[in-house]
Amino acid sequence: MASNPPSHDPSRRSFIRTSALVCASVWLPVFRVLPGTAMADTGGGGCPEPPNFPTGIAVFKQAYRNWSGEISIDAIWTATAATPQDVVTLANWAHANGWRIRPRGMAHNWSPITVDPDATCASPTLLVDTTTNLTAVSVDTAASPPTVTAQTGISMEAFHSALQAAGLGVTNCPAPGDLTLGGVLAIDGHGTSVPAVGELPMPGHTYGTISNLLRAVTAVVWDSDTQAYVLRTFQRSDPEMAALCVHLGRAFLVEATLQAGANTRLRCESFRTYSAADLFAAPGSGSTGKTFSDFLDESGRVETILFPFTDNPWLKVWTITPEPPLESREVSSPFNYPFSDSIPLEVSQLVAAITTGAVWLTPAFGAAQALAVDAGLTANQARDLWGWSKDLLLYIRPTTLRVTANGYAVSCRRADVQRVISEFHAKYIQLQQTYRDRGNYPMNSAVEIRVCGLDHPEDCLVPGAQVPLLSALRPWPQHPAWDTAVWFDILSIPGTPTANEYYTELEEWIYANYVGDYAGVRVEWSKGWAYTAAGGHTSDETLGVRIPASFSVGMAADADFRAAVDMLDRLDPFRIFSTRFLDRLMPRSADLNADGIVESGDLSNLLLDWGSPAGPADLNTDGSVNGGDIGEMLLRWGERA
Numbered sequence: 001m002a003s004n005p006p007s008h009d010p011s012r013r014s015f016i017r018t019s020a021l022v023c024a025s026v027w028l029p030v031f032r033v034l035p036g037t038a039m040a041d042t043g044g045g046g047c048p049e050p051p052n053f054p055t056g057i058a059v060f061k062q063a064y065r066n067w068s069g070e071i072s073i074d075a076i077w078t079a080t081a082a083t084p085q086d087v088v089t090l091a092n093w094a095h096a097n098g099w100r101i102r103p104r105g106m107a108h109n110w111s112p113i114t115v116d117p118d119a120t121c122a123s124p125t126l127l128v129d130t131t132t133n134l135t136a137v138s139v140d141t142a143a144s145p146p147t148v149t150a151q152t153g154i155s156m157e158a159f160h161s162a163l164q165a166a167g168l169g170v171t172n173c174p175a176p177g178d179l180t181l182g183g184v185l186a187i188d189g190h191g192t193s194v195p196a197v198g199e200l201p202m203p204g205h206t207y208g209t210i211s212n213l214l215r216a217v218t219a220v221v222w223d224s225d226t227q228a229y230v231l232r233t234f235q236r237s238d239p240e241m242a243a244l245c246v247h248l249g250r251a252f253l254v255e256a257t258l259q260a261g262a263n264t265r266l267r268c269e270s271f272r273t274y275s276a277a278d279l280f281a282a283p284g285s286g287s288t289g290k291t292f293s294d295f296l297d298e299s300g301r302v303e304t305i306l307f308p309f310t311d312n313p314w315l316k317v318w319t320i321t322p323e324p325p326l327e328s329r330e331v332s333s334p335f336n337y338p339f340s341d342s343i344p345l346e347v348s349q350l351v352a353a354i355t356t357g358a359v360w361l362t363p364a365f366g367a368a369q370a371l372a373v374d375a376g377l378t379a380n381q382a383r384d385l386w387g388w389s390k391d392l393l394l395y396i397r398p399t400t401l402r403v404t405a406n407g408y409a410v411s412c413r414r415a416d417v418q419r420v421i422s423e424f425h426a427k428y429i430q431l432q433q434t435y436r437d438r439g440n441y442p443m444n445s446a447v448e449i450r451v452c453g454l455d456h457p458e459d460c461l462v463p464g465a466q467v468p469l470l471s472a473l474r475p476w477p478q479h480p481a482w483d484t485a486v487w488f489d490i491l492s493i494p495g496t497p498t499a500n501e502y503y504t505e506l507e508e509w510i511y512a513n514y515v516g517d518y519a520g521v522r523v524e525w526s527k528g529w530a531y532t533a534a535g536g537h538t539s540d541e542t543l544g545v546r547i548p549a550s551f552s553v554g555m556a557a558d559a560d561f562r563a564a565v566d567m568l569d570r571l572d573p574f575r576i577f578s579t580r581f582l583d584r585l586m587p588r589s590a591d592l593n594a595d596g597i598v599e600s601g602d603l604s605n606l607l608l609d610w611g612s613p614a615g616p617a618d619l620n621t622d623g624s625v626n627g628g629d630i631g632e633m634l635l636r637w638g639e640r641a
């Protein structure tokens with residue numbers, strides 16, 4: 001058994017600090033520090049007010065905290081857009097004043113794509129809350145296929161409810177209800193679904209992401225004729241939609257029209273009796289139990305949640321079932337696993353012990369989480385549920401344990417899904433043991449596995465529909481046989497010692513293992529990736545090489561990663577809808593040298609990143625800076641500093 005780490009261990013200290021912070025904030029909603037009246041505040045403490053702020057738009061300082069608390073900003077200027085036109089006004093204000101605008105939904109994201117973690121209220125960055133007012137929704141059942149048009153701040157629960165009321169639904173979707181449509185579209189939100197054997201696709205549905213249902217969006221974009229940001233509506237067949245379907249927050253969508261299909265009744269069965277050894281067995285290994293692929297073939301919709309150091313995952317299987325089975329309990333609302341949305345006392349005691357250094361309790365924590373599921377499934381009669389799709393597909397509430405997560409999508413042939421999963425599971429078990437042998441327990445929460453079809457644009461019934469260029473489920477032209485993607489997420493309490501080392505090692509293995517004609521890797525934008533010892537989203541190789549390659553190799557030059565970035569730059573040449581991190585992940589073409597690498601001495605970008613000393617007058621229409629202006633800008637920056 002590992003000994004308790006010495007108290008002077010800095011990694012342990014930071015773990016305790018982080019965990020204390022996370023645990024203390026676990027259940028609290030993000031709070032508003034200075035409501036509405038903050039414009040009267042002089043902004044003491046180094047928080048200058050946004051200059052020349054448009055009248056009539058509410059602005060205040062508010063805390064920002066992402067899901068896991070790993071990005072935690074005490075106060076940052078935030079505005080509430082009452083109408084889409086307010087977003088236009090804010091965009092033009094930002095452009096004129098050297099600020100950046102960040103659309104903010106529920107902040108239930110992990111990757112740093114909303115705001116840079118070191119932002120403060122002194123940063124020239126304005127968050128724009130969409131959730132308060134941009135929530136209108138209407139359904140057109142007369143259209144063929146039927147469509148739903150919604151403003152992007154609507155919650156997914158309200159979005160699905162509107163569909164259900166009109167007899168419509170989707171095949172898969174993210175599990176929480178408290179995400180915004182805008183947030184989900186930005187990162188190719190998804191659930192789990194492939195066609196069961198013999199299942200015919202239903203018109204209006206997709207087995208891919210929610211983004212692949214898009215038929216049109218209205219976004220705030222730069223108009224070179226009027227030299228201003230304006231609202232513009234794009235149809236799915238317009239070239240720009242290739243970049244707007246999934247854009248990571250490099251655009252601001254105010255409204256979206258999605259297609260939908262007939263709603264379905266689903267049965268969701270939960271099992272705790274199938275072993276990981278059987279479910280994740282290697283093909284040809286001689287295992288006689290039912291495998292993950294067997295369940296996929298039968299029902300098409302499968303998820304496993306495996307807690308560390310336990311033998312049997314929580315297996316969920318959804319089956320299209322028009323009539324209520326005798327054994328099922330009928331449900332008429334979502335979130336039917338309340339036990340996974342709150343933590344029993346014994347489990348929270350283990351969390352407290354682990355976060356204060358008793359990492360060797362991780363196996364007990366894994367077992368306790370599994371036991372809590374068993375007890376909860378029984379107490380809530382939740383092992384076999386039946387109802388409308390929304391009520392079975394939404395099942396996570398914001399009170400669930402706030403863990404961090406990595407995320408990858410591995411594309412492959414449907415026939416290789418079992419191999420992909422078995423190799424991942426074998427690696428997981430090997431790493432678990434290797435780290436345990438060293439007295440380390442980097443992963444203390446679940447491994448989640450789901451499987452989707454790809455984002456075939458034909459699913460969207462608009463002739464000439466664009467492929468979502470930046471979707472993790474975008475088809476691979478060089479590998480037409482790849483029709484499926486397996487999503488892997490491993491969860492752990494934020495700040496767990498050796499987690500970064502573990503995530504880095506696993507990421508190296510994933511990119512090395514799923515290669516060639518067999519399989520290909522893309523990151524799950526909303527989660528953790530690009531790991532180094534310094535944490536997620538820090539690896540130059542993954543950010544600068546692997547990610548662009550996964551959207552470029554074998555793809556046409558006018559439809560690759562760079563093409564998507566260039567399109568987004570044309571729509572927002574001044575990059576007012578960006579962050580330093582997004583600039584690094586998606587550099588401008590002008591900043592790339594012949595090798596496609598960003599020059600480290602790119603002064604103009606550096607200057608813009610350092611608090612925008614440049615005003616719009618310093619920028620050319622394409623957002624670049626003339627060399628001759630740089631000396632002048634440096635001088636001004638020096639004066640300000």
Ligand SMILES: Cc1cc2nc3c(=O)[nH]c(=O)nc-3n(C[C@H](O)[C@H](O)[C@H](O)COP(=O)(O)OP(=O)(O)OC[C@H]3O[C@@H](n4cnc5c(N)ncnc54)[C@H](O)[C@@H]3O)c2cc1C
Nearest residue numbers: 105106107108109174175180182183186189190249253526
């Ligand atoms: C517990 C939990 C479970 C989850 N489960 C799933 C799941 O099952 N499947 C899945 O796919 N994802 C899942 N996610 C991830 C989630 O879908 C994404 O993180 C999503 O982006 C969060 O939406 P949000 O409204 O909180 O967006 P935010 O976190 O506020 O923003 C995320 C990104 O979207 C951008 N954005 C927000 N609104 C707009 C807009 N109007 N226009 C343009 N850009 C915008 C932001 O700028 C930012 O870049 C889960 C997250 C959590 C916390």
